[in-house]
Amino acid sequence: NDTVYNFGGNAKSSDPRAKDKTVVGGKGANLNEMAEIGLPVPPGFTITTEECLAYLEKGADFSEKLRHDVTSALDHIETTVGKRLGDKADPLLVSVRSGAAISMPGMMDTVLNLGLNDETVEGLTKVSGDERFAWDSYRRFIQMYSDVVLGLDHGLFEEALEIAKEDKGFYADTEMAAEDWKELVAEFKQIAEDERGGEPFPQEVTEQLWGAIRAVFDSWDSERAKVYRRLNDIPHDMGTAVNVQAMVFGNMGDTSATGVAFTRDPATGEKAYYGEFLINAQGEDVVAGIRTPQYLTKAARENAGADKASMEEAMPEAYAELADVFDLLEKHYRDMQDIEFTVERGKLWMLQTRSGKRTAKAALKLAVDMAGEGLIEEKEAILRVDPMALDQLLHPTLDPEAPRDILTTGLPASPGAAAGKIVLDADTAELWANRGDKVILVRVETSPEDIHGMHAAQGILTARGGMTSHAAVVARGMGRPCVSGASAVAIDRDARTLTIGTRELREGDVITIDGAKGQVMAGEVPTVKPELAGDFATLMEWADKHRRMRVRTNAETPDDCRMARQFGAEGIGLCRTEHMFFEAGRISAVREMILAEDEAGRRAALAKLLPEQRSDFQSIFEVMVGLPCTIRLLDPPLHEFLPHGEAEFEELAKATGHPVEHLKRRADELHEFNPMLGHRGCRLGITYPEIYEMQARALFEAACDVAAQSGEAPVPEVMIPLVATRRELELLRALVDRVAEDVFGEKGTRVDYLVGTMIELPRAALMAGEIAQEARFFSFGTNDLTQTTLGVSRDDSARFLAPYVDKGIFARDPFVSLDVDGVGQLVELAVERGRVSRPDIKLGICGEHGGDPASIAFCEQAGLDYVSASPYRVPIARLAAAQASL
Ligand code: PEP
Numbered sequence: 001n002d003t004v005y006n007f008g009g010n011a012k013s014s015d016p017r018a019k020d021k022t023v024v025g026g027k028g029a030n031l032n033e034m035a036e037i038g039l040p041v042p043p044g045f046t047i048t049t050e051e052c053l054a055y056l057e058k059g060a061d062f063s064e065k066l067r068h069d070v071t072s073a074l075d076h077i078e079t080t081v082g083k084r085l086g087d088k089a090d091p092l093l094v095s096v097r098s099g100a101a102i103s104m105p106g107m108m109d110t111v112l113n114l115g116l117n118d119e120t121v122e123g124l125t126k127v128s129g130d131e132r133f134a135w136d137s138y139r140r141f142i143q144m145y146s147d148v149v150l151g152l153d154h155g156l157f158e159e160a161l162e163i164a165k166e167d168k169g170f171y172a173d174t175e176m177a178a179e180d181w182k183e184l185v186a187e188f189k190q191i192a193e194d195e196r197g198g199e200p201f202p203q204e205v206t207e208q209l210w211g212a213i214r215a216v217f218d219s220w221d222s223e224r225a226k227v228y229r230r231l232n233d234i235p236h237d238m239g240t241a242v243n244v245q246a247m248v249f250g251n252m253g254d255t256s257a258t259g260v261a262f263t264r265d266p267a268t269g270e271k272a273y274y275g276e277f278l279i280n281a282q283g284e285d286v287v288a289g290i291r292t293p294q295y296l297t298k299a300a301r302e303n304a305g306a307d308k309a310s311m312e313e314a315m316p317e318a319y320a321e322l323a324d325v326f327d328l329l330e331k332h333y334r335d336m337q338d339i340e341f342t343v344e345r346g347k348l349w350m351l352q353t354r355s356g357k358r359t360a361k362a363a364l365k366l367a368v369d370m371a372g373e374g375l376i377e378e379k380e381a382i383l384r385v386d387p388m389a390l391d392q393l394l395h396p397t398l399d400p401e402a403p404r405d406i407l408t409t410g411l412p413a414s415p416g417a418a419a420g421k422i423v424l425d426a427d428t429a430e431l432w433a434n435r436g437d438k439v440i441l442v443r444v445e446t447s448p449e450d451i452h453g454m455h456a457a458q459g460i461l462t463a464r465g466g467m468t469s470h471a472a473v474v475a476r477g478m479g480r481p482c483v484s485g486a487s488a489v490a491i492d493r494d495a496r497t498l499t500i501g502t503r504e505l506r507e508g509d510v511i512t513i514d515g516a517k518g519q520v521m522a523g524e525v526p527t528v529k530p531e532l533a534g535d536f537a538t539l540m541e542w543a544d545k546h547r548r549m550r551v552r553t554n555a556e557t558p559d560d561c562r563m564a565r566q567f568g569a570e571g572i573g574l575c576r577t578e579h580m581f582f583e584a585g586r587i588s589a590v591r592e593m594i595l596a597e598d599e600a601g602r603r604a605a606l607a608k609l610l611p612e613q614r615s616d617f618q619s620i621f622e623v624m625v626g627l628p629c630t631i632r633l634l635d636p637p638l639h640e641f642l643p644h645g646e647a648e649f650e651e652l653a654k655a656t657g658h659p660v661e662h663l664k665r666r667a668d669e670l671h672e673f674n675p676m677l678g679h680r681g682c683r684l685g686i687t688y689p690e691i692y693e694m695q696a697r698a699l700f701e702a703a704c705d706v707a708a709q710s711g712e713a714p715v716p717e718v719m720i721p722l723v724a725t726r727r728e729l730e731l732l733r734a735l736v737d738r739v740a741e742d743v744f745g746e747k748g749t750r751v752d753y754l755v756g757t758m759i760e761l762p763r764a765a766l767m768a769g770e771i772a773q774e775a776r777f778f779s780f781g782t783n784d785l786t787q788t789t790l791g792v793s794r795d796d797s798a799r800f801l802a803p804y805v806d807k808g809i810f811a812r813d814p815f816v817s818l819d820v821d822g823v824g825q826l827v828e829l830a831v832e833r834g835r836v837s838r839p840d841i842k843l844g845i846c847g848e849h850g851g852d853p854a855s856i857a858f859c860e861q862a863g864l865d866y867v868s869a870s871p872y873r874v875p876i877a878r879l880a881a882a883q884a885s886l
């Protein structure tokens, strides 16, 4: 297999690997493809991701073959451009960029202007006829190479530049003349040499090239890249490709420019070109947010009330060509594209294209619009939207009627509303968020090192940067609201305060940001429920048409049930009845029951609970009328309901008339060393049948009453938890049937119902054939099934699972995404054995995994009939189920 693939010029490869993202990364594949469809792409080559992995495996060493192949690939660039790397008279300069299969914006390293040294800079001056440009490029190269490859503190260089400008009384970089850059280059070289203990800045161009390749490879394993991958569920074993490409220059004067653009608006999905550019600048200037960029289109500029000319106005010819390229790329890729381009002395060059990151709102609009335009099919539209992204749309937005104390307005970089306490750095954001605070991260600008803080925050506010700045791109990808470029914000990091205009604020003060309008408000602005019509409703309708599995909800209150129905739930998959036991006013009857010395005492207390449970079930059945409702009988160990602390014991003593000492002794007796494996689940029903009798009576009475009132009966599915043997279920099913007959006799009416069980112990999965003889349905309780199969406590795992994921032992937290390889086998086996003994057995899942798209895909494969998820996850599950069946 080749280690390197050429693109541009007359490179033509019939090898499918040259366009395979897993081999050459996303950037490499698309550069190759753009060149092939005839777009202006500077020539270059891509080193494969396989070489990155081999390099890391070899302990940071290149293979012989790679050394050889890079030399001949460099020849391809040199021949195409007609310049040679290191040539004193007319030097070739190259960029060296990372490019993984899944894009990780800003996470990995890039070096531009490589090939400059004390001699070639003179050649560049002569050939370009622009001394200032040549020396500006050289100082940029030293600055970037020192940071990325040599690992020197970039602050030292920035400081030197600031001081140089200050000394000369300059404000902007553009005021620096050739001589000024020359002086600064000398200073930069000195800094590098001092910092490297006397070793000079590398002048040898092939040494520069291999250094940059090495740095890009190494950046795959950088801390920030690892964090990004963990947050985005990107595997750690993919590696990055390296793209080496002839430089084109956006900083060759006023007919040159560089920019970033989207073929449609990535925040709203609106069909309008969207982007920014800077005249006389290099690529990193736009993304880094150092200068505030100009708009691409005249309409966008006018809309924003900006006065600096748009690209459409300032460079009409290059703009027109660019617009044609946008249309061509959208048709070719059939998706919204995120593009980097450079104009060098009037000539347009394409440096990158990829599917653009988008907000959930935009994703929906793009999918529905593109299906409408005939660009994609309805099925493709369903597959285009990340189910998890819907979460962004289901949460409240700012009340348009509420008053807003507006502090300032910046750019609407990522929509959505967020309120929280101001924090001024990423570590503080994480710290405060972990202790339960909602925070807004406020920074001058964000850098990739801030990624963990951005994730911990509800929203992000930056003083600098445009709509395509790091903060904006990352925030949109994460679904965090973001206001960027709010230049009225001034931060004093030492005093931990900030001023916005004339207002003084301190870290910890609450602000609200509106990412759709770019507004920053003092205090917390009230919110309203989201609108579920429009594109959302359309896409959901398409999804429902294409999915096989049903979607139910895990809910135990009428409010949650109502919300879940609005979100499209088709029944209850799990009603955890113990939640009703915790309600105020009941807990003392529950405790009285638990603390009773004998059955008679327990029955007396249960009699008090009966009417309460009945009315709970009644209100749930009323909401869910006509739909199946899985009601699970009591599951947790009894001592979970016991009082904690002196005051609660005293209160209970008063309520029950039992002395405190007596209550404490009972509590001690109920103590368990391993409660998750203790006296819980169906074991309660076996030892204290009167508890399950009360619950069964309450639910059948409620079902009969609702049927009588509304004419339509709910369909109770009575679920017995934590069964390990057939006999347990046999005994408890007989109990439920007996109570049902009693109630039907008393009411003179009947309702349909089913008795079934949870499969949440390995033995239950193994013995599913026998158990199915007693069960009309199985619901996989994958929380407990994961806990018992892995032998990992679901309540204690947080402490050690993160390192397990980092080390690749688990691809994802198995309590979040089902361990398909292990636990999945037990599910499949139970499905198979259950169906053999009862072909029409109903099969579902009600663990947390029922709301996780990857686990839902597994459930589809395993042939389950439904998944059940918490109310806010219901739309996610509907879409994921549709995607799984396509
Ligand atoms: C389960 O174990 O997966 C389940 C749904 O039950 P609970 O989470 O209540 O233990």
Ligand code: MG
Pocket (backbone or CB within 6 Å): 721, 760, 781, 783, 784
């Ligand atoms: Mg369970």
